Amino acid sequence: MRALNISIVGATGVVGAELTRLLEVSPIPVNRLRLLASRNSAGRQVKFRDEICFVEALDDIGNLETDSAFLCAGSAVSLEWGPRFAAQGALVIDNSNAFRMDPDVPLVVPQINPSALSDRPRPGIVANPNCSTIQLVRVLRPLVTALDVDQIIVTTYQAASGGGRRGIGQLWNGTRAVLEGSSEPPAAPFPVSLAFNVVPQVGEFDLAGVTLEELKLLQESRKILAMPDLRLTSTCVRVPVENGHSEAVYLEFEKPVRLEHVHELLAQEAGVQLYAEGYPTPRFITNPADVHVGRVRVNPENPRGLWLWVVADNLQVGAALNALLIAQLAIVNRVIGK
Numbered sequence: 001m002r003a004l005n006i007s008i009v010g011a012t013g014v015v016g017a018e019l020t021r022l023l024e025v026s027p028i029p030v031n032r033l034r035l036l037a038s039r040n041s042a043g044r045q046v047k048f049r050d051e052i053c054f055v056e057a058l059d060d061i062g063n064l065e066t067d068s069a070f071l072c073a074g075s076a077v078s079l080e081w082g083p084r085f086a087a088q089g090a091l092v093i094d095n096s097n098a099f100r101m102d103p104d105v106p107l108v109v110p111q112i113n114p115s116a117l118s119d120r121p122r123p124g125i126v127a128n129p130n131c132s133t134i135q136l137v138r139v140l141r142p143l144v145t146a147l148d149v150d151q152i153i154v155t156t157y158q159a160a161s162g163g164g165r166r167g168i169g170q171l172w173n174g175t176r177a178v179l180e181g182s183s184e185p186p187a188a189p190f191p192v193s194l195a196f197n198v199v200p201q202v203g204e205f206d207l208a209g210v211t212l213e214e215l216k217l218l219q220e221s222r223k224i225l226a227m228p229d230l231r232l233t234s235t236c237v238r239v240p241v242e243n244g245h246s247e248a249v250y251l252e253f254e255k256p257v258r259l260e261h262v263h264e265l266l267a268q269e270a271g272v273q274l275y276a277e278g279y280p281t282p283r284f285i286t287n288p289a290d291v292h293v294g295r296v297r298v299n300p301e302n303p304r305g306l307w308l309w310v311v312a313d314n315l316q317v318g319a320a321l322n323a324l325l326i327a328q329l330a331i332v333n334r335v336i337g338k
């Protein structure tokens, strides 16, 4: 294949920076890398392989031609620029919420529904799912494929980095202020300060009192797993962890479930690390490219009920790595790089 021209929009954010790092060590041959951000970041230097790249202002670039454009700058930027890059022939891999539920846009987790991309043999827009959704469906898939599931109940424990660079800053600055007894900085981008706190709101509420994150978890899981009637309900919570999302997942099956069978199903799943002893915690996971599952247990009060504890790096598994794997899949399928 020929070397690709790649653009990363939002390259100075936490997802864009992670993607640049992962691309650097990936086998993807790169001819030209364009790093794009707002005008505030124009001129910043980023080392990529043996070269120095200068960050350019998205608003000031003229020629949009590129093989693939990764959008990591939020929904408003994606809505404006995604169709423009696609119109110039790019494969657009969008990390935002802008196109995920568009029936014409594939929502892809390469380990689960690669055919959503291969059914679509030309460039255009492909959506990368929400971070909490990716780690959840990576673990749900082997279970709901082999066993009839009645309902799923999830509680998330989501890290500050899910709120981007500002989210990490809010956690650190808020924590420092509390420790020093000085006045706390604004809570934004969170609704309530995260320092020494947990906040049961990720995204805006709808009229039923469900947050946007909780809605995404349901709708995106249904689309990726191709299970439109999947019964899944959740409470999404922000916790004072810098990086790495955790989820307590309760599945209720139609019939009693055997623990050994669940272990077998999870152990066979590529990229899922099963903890027979101990359990994963977000600060200490050693392989950030995997989804980590521990505390697997049948509910002693209900043999049809199963609990799981699921931890993953939201910036890698939940965003940049999934996006990069979509690009690699597109190369294999000869959608780009021909």
Ligand SMILES: NC(=O)c1ccc[n+]([C@@H]2O[C@H](COP(=O)([O-])OP(=O)(O)OC[C@H]3O[C@@H](n4cnc5c(N)ncnc54)[C@H](OP(=O)(O)O)[C@@H]3O)[C@@H](O)[C@H]2O)c1
Residues within 6 Å of the ligand: 009, 010, 011, 012, 013, 014, 015, 016, 036, 037, 038, 039, 040, 041, 042, 058, 059, 071, 072, 073, 074, 075, 077, 095, 096, 097, 129, 130, 131, 161, 162, 163, 164, 165, 166, 314, 315, 318, 319
């Ligand atoms: N963080 C996560 O765990 C995660 C997981 C899955 C998906 N996502 C999604 O990934 C996207 C990026 O999130 P993030 O957490 O990386 O955010 P972030 O750290 O706040 O970074 C935002 C990036 O967007 C750029 N940007 C903002 N407005 C722009 C504009 N008008 N034109 C050009 N560039 C602009 C920023 O550039 P400047 O530095 O110049 O301001 C920065 O590079 C979002 O859509 C988010 O929902 C995030």
